[in-house]
Amino acid sequence: MQRDLVERARKGDHDAFAELAGAAISRLDSTAWLILRDPDQAKDAVQETLVRAWRDLPTLRSTDRFDAWLHRLLVRACIDEARRLRRHRVDVELTPLDTPSIADTTSAIADRDQLERGFRRLEPEARALIVLHHYLDLPLPEVASVLGMPLGTAKSRLHRALQLMRAALDADTRPRPGAREGRLA
Amino acid sequence: MTSDRFDRTVAEWLHDDAEHHLPDHLADVLARTSRTPQRRWWSSPERWLPMPSLHRFTSIPRIAWLLVILPLLAALGVAALIAGSQPRLPAPFGLARNGVVAYGAADGDIYGVDPVTASSTPLITGAQRDVAPFYSRDGARFAFLRGASDHLLTAFVAQADGTGVHAVTPVLTDQVWWDWSYDETRLAMISTVDGIKKITIANTDGSGSRILDVGMPADFVSWRGPDDSELVFRGYPDNTSHAGIFAVRPDGKGLRRVSPTLGDQVGGYQYPQTAQDGTRVAYTAFELDPASGVMLLRLHVLDLTSGRDIVIPGAPDPIDPTLPTDEGYGIFSADGRQIAFWRDSSDNKIVLVVAPSDGSSPGHSIGPANPKVDGTDPNFDFSPDASMLVVRYPNEAVVHFLPLDGSPGTTLPLDAGDLPSWQRRAP
Numbered sequence: 001m002q003r004d005l006v007e008r009a010r011k012g013d014h015d016a017f018a019e020l021a022g023a024a025i026s027r028l029d030s031t032a033w034l035i036l037r038d039p040d041q042a043k044d045a046v047q048e049t050l051v052r053a054w055r056d057l058p059t060l061r062s063t064d065r066f067d068a069w070l071h072r073l074l075v076r077a078c079i080d081e082a083r084r085l086r087r088h089r090v091d092v093e094l095t096p097l098d099t100p101s102i103a104d105t106t107s108a109i110a111d112r113d114q115l116e117r118g119f120r121r122l123e124p125e126a127r128a129l130i131v132l133h134h135y136l137d138l139p140l141p142e143v144a145s146v147l148g149m150p151l152g153t154a155k156s157r158l159h160r161a162l163q164l165m166r167a168a169l170d171a172d173t174r175p176r177p178g179a180r181e182g183r184l185a
Numbered sequence: 186m187t188s189d190r191f192d193r194t195v196a197e198w199l200h201d202d203a204e205h206h207l208p209d210h211l212a213d214v215l216a217r218t219s220r221t222p223q224r225r226w227w228s229s230p231e232r233w234l235p236m237p238s239l240h241r242f243t244s245i246p247r248i249a250w251l252l253v254i255l256p257l258l259a260a261l262g263v264a265a266l267i268a269g270s271q272p273r274l275p276a277p278f279g280l281a282r283n284g285v286v287a288y289g290a291a292d293g294d295i296y297g298v299d300p301v302t303a304s305s306t307p308l309i310t311g312a313q314r315d316v317a318p319f320y321s322r323d324g325a326r327f328a329f330l331r332g333a334s335d336h337l338l339t340a341f342v343a344q345a346d347g348t349g350v351h352a353v354t355p356v357l358t359d360q361v362w363w364d365w366s367y368d369e370t371r372l373a374m375i376s377t378v379d380g381i382k383k384i385t386i387a388n389t390d391g392s393g394s395r396i397l398d399v400g401m402p403a404d405f406v407s408w409r410g411p412d413d414s415e416l417v418f419r420g421y422p423d424n425t426s427h428a429g430i431f432a433v434r435p436d437g438k439g440l441r442r443v444s445p446t447l448g449d450q451v452g453g454y455q456y457p458q459t460a461q462d463g464t465r466v467a468y469t470a471f472e473l474d475p476a477s478g479v480m481l482l483r484l485h486v487l488d489l490t491s492g493r494d495i496v497i498p499g500a501p502d503p504i505d506p507t508l509p510t511d512e513g514y515g516i517f518s519a520d521g522r523q524i525a526f527w528r529d530s531s532d533n534k535i536v537l538v539v540a541p542s543d544g545s546s547p548g549h550s551i552g553p554a555n556p557k558v559d560g561t562d563p564n565f566d567f568s569p570d571a572s573m574l575v576v577r578y579p580n581e582a583v584v585h586f587l588p589l590d591g592s593p594g595t596t597l598p599l600d601a602g603d604l605p606s607w608q609r610r611a612p
Binding site for chain 1: 191192194195196198199200201202203207208210211213214215217218219221222223224335336359380471481502505508509510511529531533557
């Protein structure tokens with residue numbers, strides 16, 4: 001069914017593309033949100049992804065790889081958006097983050113806050129690795145393919161990203177009087 | 186917290202956090218796409234890299250080769266004397282002198298450019314949109330496509346100077362691949378018929394064309410030279426996505442599988458390219474690398490006669506030498522001794538590499554490493570004299586000519602939708 005829609009869309013059938021986009025947009029929205037942590041930027045990234053998908057569909061090599069290709073376009077759009085965001089935040093000077101709470105680290109809410117802080121400290125590429133593997137449940141070879149990197153690289157970078165996240169969480173549990181964050185990414 | 190438990194915690198947090206829904210914006214994006222034109226479908230390298238004119242000298246005993254080539258050159262010489270002013274033509278295989286490069290420009294016309302002087306000559310002009318010129322093996326003619334729609338195009342043939350234009354096919358749907366026969370009388374091409382990719386054989390004098398039904402979807406067709414005895418193609422038996430490499434006679438008889446196995450769904454027998462003597466096919470496979478224990482894209486050269494399959498050795502990642510690299514999409518040089526392909530690196534760049542086609546070394550890089558663009562690979566081919574690569578990187582409006590000896594290359598601002606076709610001339 002999807003293959004037929006992709007074939008039709010590839011030949012310029014916009015109704016077929018609308019069906020494909022409708023089926024994918026919720027997943028794309030969630031993925032972009034998780035990577036970017038900013039609803040406006042996430043929306044822009046998804047819009048850019050679907051416009052590029054429509055524009056470039058005739059050059060797609062294998063219609064069976066449509067989903068993987070869409071993920072690749074989305075990750076690229078997210079990284080581009082994140083870079084724009086980063087430039088913007090440099091221009092407006094430093095933005096303080098909430099000082100981490102030490103007292104309630106055992107609560108679920110605090111755990112989630114810490115996870116979020118740890119995740120935000122990662123580069124967008126590293127966030128994308130984690131989201132593709134641990135949210136979209138893509139196997140690592142597929143993640144490597146989406147990100148356009150060798151599998152060995154994907155493995156080592158995922159490992160490194162999770163290590164960095166854990167290290168950030170560990171750091172959060174230590175007192176840091178007057179700590180300020182500069183850039184979010 | 187253990188590593189596994191931490192991974193699970195992260196996964197659970199991501200799934201909970203993904204509930205952060207964005208406002209519905211599907212209608213907005215569809216309004217944008219409805220105003221956006223689609224790209225030309227031939228701009229993808231896999232769809233459009235022209236089949237190179239190839240032949241391998243090394244596998245043929247020198248005496249035998251001489252016995253073949255000397256009478257042919259003599260005959261060509263005599264013919265040239267008889268014809269008086271008629272230009273000398275190269276043999277349909279092997280090294281040749283570099284001629285002009287022809288390309289389809291954005292204005293819908295076809296131009297020939299001297300890559301040394303950069304002087305440009307219009308070859309096919311007019312109101313119609315003409316694209317994708319592709320020189321014959323002797324460089325005396327070129328084929329091209331004409332049509333307003335990207336998906337509905339008619340194949341034409343013209344003399345090298347752009348005269349004598351005539352149609353050789355009816356309108357074809359999604360014509361994606363073609364190859365000149367060694368005797369220059371036929372073009373084999375892939376287009377979509379009733380929703381299935383099929384082989385069409387067109388007579389280059391315009392006297393007709395026919396569909397060759399091989400009983401399965403087919404792509405990447407090439408003639409098996411130098412006697413045009415068979416066509417080699419990638420086929421999908423039983424309409425599955427498990428591809429293999431097959432050969433069939435031009436009359437549709439004698440179908441046989443020449444690859445030892447059928448590939449898997451994700452990466453078996455990608456981008457098969459036949460060497461000119463028909464004895465070898467280069468292909469790319471996604472497979473477990475025994476040295477590193479990870480899945481990688483690897484470039485193979487399969488000997489169709491003996492079944493011997495060699496892997497072009499990989500090279501360490503330039504960023505992290507402990508990691509392997511993916512590589513693939515090999516093209517043989519005109520003398521069959523070298524193979525050009527791409528190799529990626531963990532900084533998301535891709536570099537072109539030329540290596541011996543016998544797998545004796547990992548080869549050396551040609552030109553700069555370029556960032557990957559949305560997974561689109563560079564489009565490249567050898568020059569007829571095998572002294573350089575012609576390269577078009579994604580999203581560039583220029584074509585690079587990169588010498589294999591490492592000397593500085595040249596770049597021409599050719600607004601080409603695909604890789605130019607390089608004319609072969611008599612040495």
